[in-house]
Amino acid sequence: MRRLGAMAVAVFTLTACSTAMPGTPLAAPPRGPVGPIPAGLEKFYGQELAWGDCEPYVNDELSKLSFKGDVECARLEVPVDYARPQAATAKLGLLRKRAGKPADRIGALVLNPGGPGQSGMVAAASMDWKSSLAARFDLVGFDPRGVGASEPKVKCLSDKEKDAERLKPPITGVSPEAVAAIEQENKEFAERCAKETGADMLANIGTRDVVKDMDVLRSVLGERKLTYLGFSYGTRIGTAYAEAFPGNVRAMILDGAVAPNQDRVQQIIGQANGFKKAFDSFAAACTKKSTCALGTSAPGAEAELDKMVDPLKATPLAVRDRKLSYSDAAIAVIQGLYSEELWPTLEQALGDFKAGRGDILLKLSDFYQGRNADGSYSSSQDAFTAIRCVDDPPVKDRAVVADEARRIAEGVPKGALDDEEDNAPALSPCAFWAVPNTSAPHEPKVSGLPELLVISSTGDPATPYAAGVELAKALGAALLTVEANSHTAFLQDNRCVDDAGTAYLIDLKPPAEGTRCK
Known part of the structure; x- marks a missing residue:
């Protein structure tokens, strides 16, 4: 279930990390707290992020990247145990590339590349910053608790x-x-x-707590509704978030879907x-x-x-x-x-x-x-x-x-x-x-969701196509079928897929039923 294929293409060509020089300051996006705040968590939902130089956050994964524009990094503080928010806390690594066209900014696009255990900071830093998405959204990658630049680590x-x-x-x-x-x-x-x-x-450490962290992040970023892009295991995070916070969802793309109710044996066989x-x-x-x-x-x-x-x-x-x-x-x-x-x-x-x-x-x-x-x-x-x-x-x-x-x-x-x-x-x-x-694993119980978009490839080796069909049905989501031998497809140079996904995230218009890309 690891979304590694796209990043592995550059495994032999990645260069040492260089922190971007400050550019012309952009207008700061609104910050939290916004939206509903669970009782007892006010200080977390209302915290102000200290965005700054990414150098202190560079770890072994981030050090392989050369940043090609202005990026900022920060840490988000969250309770280790949400049942005891006054006890120990964890700090999640965040990386943001602000929207290229501030006047046309829609909001923040939060992404998770899968795993479980992969770095969202690396995924965000690796994205194409000249894309239509990068023009309209702040691209925000987070390292889930225990992962990458987050502290403490597993x-x-x-x-x-x-x-x-x-x-x-x-x-x-x-x-x-x-x-x-x-x-x-x-x-x-x-x-x-x-x-x-x-x-x-x-x-x-599990998905139950990661989705709570993600709702804190939504508020701290100043987003009343979450716009989310999840690959592979990131689709399980997205599904769990949609189930826990359906009223806080603006849009979601779930690509390379994990079937919501498959047990370990079914996953291994699949x-x-x-x-x-x-x-x-x-x-x-x-x-x-x-x-x-x-x-x-x-x-x-x-x-x-x-x-x-x-x-x-x-x-x-x-x-x-x-x-x-x-x-x-x-x-x-x-x-x-x-x-x-x-x-x-x-x-x-x-x-x-x-x-x-x-x-x-x-x-x-x-x-x-x-x-x-x-x-x-x-x-x-x-x-x-x-x-x-x-x-x-x-x-x-x-x-x-x-x-x-x-x-x-x-x-x-x-x-x-x-x-x-x-x-x-x-x-x-x-x-x-x-x-x-x-x-x-269970069948999601969701209501009050906007229409989500599930993308599934017919030749996906890690999360078979049928899992995407099953997840789309469970969430009442639109399904985009991709005829390709790849694990995940969005933002991987397939114009048909990229155009459909971008139009959905920007205009909230999913592709027509039965749409297929090659």
């Missing part, structure tokens, strides 16, 4: 421990010994997360089949070329990939002072399947690997897992698990775990992209989590 493993985890050989089979080994690793991981992050933060479909499309294109590392037969491409990567299970490949493991290679292939734009990079990576060079595969895996050039890691992977463990009920009944493993084994395609650990009847890290879940 932390489970050290950088060295994460490197070591990647080099471990995969645990295969479903024997009692294999199950016990998987569970021991999962238990130790959960214990480390509780120790390093703290139970209070873990208990309030994604596995989605990536299998994406691999088959990639293989069909690759094997038409004599240079394709997977051969010249599309039906035999996955077997060829299996043969190529299988030796890594026993012996990782040396890549300068590091090693490329089997899990790295599998993750790199998955990363390369997020979008057709990444297919040439994946094709080159596999060709190099067949020739004994693993540099590009390792970079793709590093990008997916949040590893920086200096060996440090972002908080994205730790946050991903922490959020998922409170967003969904844990499964602790071993009979249920065994049934889920059977359903997964029957539902996922077999081959190089199959994760055997998903097929083992082992308790996940969430079964050992130190705090209870705060959300659960």
Whole structure:
């Protein structure tokens, strides 16, 4: 569910961050508090943001970006526990690019790029600031609690421990010994997360609390109604916000939708089949070329990939002072399947690997897992698990775990992209989590919403097209179908999609029913 494909296109060309020089001051947009304010939260809804230089907010992810205009950064203070607003607080990193045409400014467009665990500050800084949206809206990206430049961060493993985890050989089979080994690793991981992050933060890290933060942000930005753009897991945030604060919504685009009531097993099966479909499309294109590392037969491409990567299970490949493991290679292939734009990079990576060079595969895996050039890691992977463990009920009944493993084994395609650990009847890290879940998949109960826009791609590997259809129906939203092999589609150089989404956000006019883009 991570929205990585679009950003990964530039994984080898991003440059060091330079903070923008101040330009001509723009008229300040109105600030909060505005709109309804829940009792006891007045000081948060009415706080004034200290917008300023972004340099103090630069972290490992933001340092990869060169800002191409005037941006401002700030921190938003929110309660760690909304039931105890006078207790500990968290500070969320914000990045804003003010509207290019202040006289025509509509308001703020708040965005989340997915994950869970990805940086909205990075997403906002990466947007096309010459677009019609940037002219009419302040573009505001926020790092959710525990993520990126926000404080405190979710932390489970050290950088060295994460490197070591990647080099471990995969645990295969479903024997009692294999199950016990998987569970021991999962238990130790959960214990480390509780120790390093703290139970209070873990208990309030989920979507339930992120949407409350987002309503505070809406007010502090001076917006009576929220205009929101959410990708992938960001669609779950948007859905939850619409359910909790329907009267505070102006417009929402939800792109690459997470089905609102899918359980973990349905998600695993859906994604596995989605990536299998994406691999088959990639293989069909690759094997038409004599240079394709997977051969010249599309039906035999996955077997060829299996043969190529299988030796890594026993012996990782040396890549300068590091090693490329089997899990790295599998993750790199998955990363390369997020979008057709990444297919040439994946094709080159596999060709190099067949020739004994693993540099590009390792970079793709590093990008997916949040590893920086200096060996440090972002908080994205730790946050991903922490959020998922409170967003969904844990499964602790071993009979249920065994049934889920059977359903997964029957539902996922077999081959190089199959994760055997998903097929083992082992308790996940969430079964050992130190705090209870705060959300659960369910059919949204919404009323009084304006018409939202859901965008879904027919060849989306991570959040299959059917999930978008389901979410649009549940929210009574308009559906824009995109005939493409990509995870998310808006603002990715598809003029049909971009024009439809921009018209909706600016004029509140969704595309006509049945609209399709290619």
